[in-house]
Amino acid sequence: APITAPDISTCVPSSSGFDPENTVRTKACCPPATSKPIKKIEFPNDRATRIRPAAHTVSKEYIVKYKSAIEAMRCLPDDHRHSFVSQAKIHCAYCNGGYVTQVASGFPKIELQIHNAWLFFPFHRWYLYFYERILGKLINDPTFALPYWNWDNPAGMTLPEFFEEDGKANPAFDAYRDCNHRPPATVDLNYAGNDISVHSCGQQISTNMIAMYRQMVTNAGDPLSFFGGKYSAGDDAGDPSVGSIEAGCHAAVHRWVSNPRMPNNEDMGNFYSAGYDPVFYVHHANVDRMWKLWKEMGIKGHIEPPEPDWLNASYVFYNENIELVRVYNKDCVQLEKLKYNYQVVPIPWKYSRP
Ligand code: C2O
Secondary structure (H helix, E strand, C coil): CCCECCCHHHCCCCCCCCCCCCCCCCCCCCCCCCCCCCEECCCCCCCCCEEECEHHHCCHHHHHHHHHHHHHHHHCCCCCCCCHHHHHHHHHHHHCCCCCCEHHHCECCCCCCCCCCCCHHHHHHHHHHHHHHHHHHHCCCCCCCCCECCCCCHHHCCCCHHHCCCCCCCCCCCCCCCHHHCCCCCCCCCCCCCCCCCCCHHHHHHHHHHHHHHHHHHCCCCHHHHHECCCCCCCCCCCCCECHHHHHHHHHHHHHHCCCCCCCCCCCCCHHHHCCCCHHHHHHHHHHHHHHHHHHCCCCCCCCCCCHHHHCCEEEEECCCCCEEEEEHHHHCCHHHHCEEECCCCCHHHHCCC
16 A cells, blocks of 8 residues: 555654754654645646746846745744744654654554655655745745756756855855855765865766766666655565665765764754755755656656556645645646746756766
């Protein structure tokens, strides 16, 4: 049977995946409950499709708008369902044992984990979908789209400038980052905790291109290699088979941004704290874009998992109208229905077959 996630009233404080004695973010990650019934997803009838721009290409005006949306979110009281903290907690609850049980799936003793297997792409797609719509609502802009960090393109391989401190209390800044990886440092898509100083920037770019080709083509020829292994109700999260992108550039960028001197690699280096860094959502927009690009390569085998346990797996989120909504993997496959898409930029790694 598919994962039916979760019954939020069963949520407990998070306890796994970090040192509980040494946290800088809260472990109490459960979302506020609601007495209203869970709604079914209604697809948006927005007139315009939101086009997520590549972060290194955005205009000054766009940056002002993006920052004002993040600022508005930070200004909400923490217990508001749309607050910056509530949005960050979603990740912590789903990924650090907040749902210690798969109660809703009929397995009351098994922890739910949406990483390390085939729920990774669809869960994060839905997470960003609501996050983006909430930000748009906060600034009254129904066309608002998140930027994506285009780290697979040489022009986008540094942390986007608008995340930097700018002397004016930038709402997109986060104190828990690796200060050695600020611009103009080139991101390392194979990063595993060590800076390889022999690399010139040019070498780093070609190593990154090769990593992308490997994760998008060579090692991603069928649904389970790309999405991750099967994960159904009753399966133990301790037995993972991670998809090529999740294990590769996705994890590398998380680590590369995070502060290695923090006890749990806060913020980006741990599931429980990652959502507190605005970079998280901009990083994940590009991860989500990889799903779209992989599909569009037109290679046989580049399809979503056909198994009903993938198609019918579900999650719940608070939408932009503060209604709790249940959403299914099968409903996030077509971006047209979700009314967002990605700005088209060159994809140089397509030609980086090693
Ligand atoms: Cu839910 Cu990038 O992790």
